[in-house]
Amino acid sequence: MKIAEIINPYVGETGGLITALQAVQAAQGFLPPETEAVAAEAFNLTKAEVKGVISFYADFHREPQGEIVVRLCAAEACQAAGGRDLAAAVEKKFALKSGETSASGDLTLEPVYCLGLCSAAPAALVGDKLVGRADAQRIEDAVARHAKERA
Ligand code: FES
Structure with a gap:
């Protein structure tokens, strides 16, 4: 499933960005690099704002994790x-x-x-x-x- 397809259902929801990022991570195992741009466009934010959210929460991972x-x-x-x-x-x-x-x-x-x-x-x-x-x-x-x- 494409990142946008995972993110789009959460647009407009309260706390939708975090829920969308959690959904991407659940589906992919981590947040692939293109997640920032796709989420920024979907939520009408800057990439820096999305990056700030990802960096703030230690549970978000930019790289695949070990088993x-x-x-x-x-x-x-x-x-x-x-x-x-x-x-x-x-x-x-x-x-x-x-x-x-x-x-x-x-x-x-x-x-x-x-x-x-x-x-x-x-x-x-x-x-x-x-x-x-x-x-x-x-x-x-x-x-x-x-x-x-x-x-
Ligand atoms: S400080 Fe609470 S478990 Fe380590």
């Missing part, structure tokens, strides 16, 4: 509980920097800002599974479980 996404909390409570060390250890374990997807496309690492699991900081989300009191081994185990479930 498994590991989100490490980078918000305050988790940072105070060793979140930076955890991120460094996980980056080392998977040989990926935060914000990157592996060349094989099987894994994406990205920061997230609070998972609502502050009392069990540092926290992570592996696929759709929360990991509290996370360490690099628990993250690796969760990735392995997730991969097995997907197989």
Whole structure:
């Protein structure tokens, strides 16, 4: 389905731009580069305005994501509980920097800002599974479980 065909039904709705972008991402897995121009024309906005919305929301992705996404909390409570060390250890374990997807496309690492699991900081989300009191081994185990479930 073309981007315009996905976006057009939301034109004129309250919050239509965000809903339209979510629909594009749900259909494509990410927001392809032409999304900005198509959405700008449909909603009578500038490309910069659409880009601003896309940039503001961390859940919008401009690149395809890996099959498994590991989100490490980078918000305050988790940072105070060793979140930076955890991120460094996980980056080392998977040989990926935060914000990157592996060349094989099987894994994406990205920061997230609070998972609502502050009392069990540092926290992570592996696929759709929360990991509290996370360490690099628990993250690796969760990735392995997730991969097995997907197989
Ligand atoms: S600050 Fe990390 S889960 Fe809330």
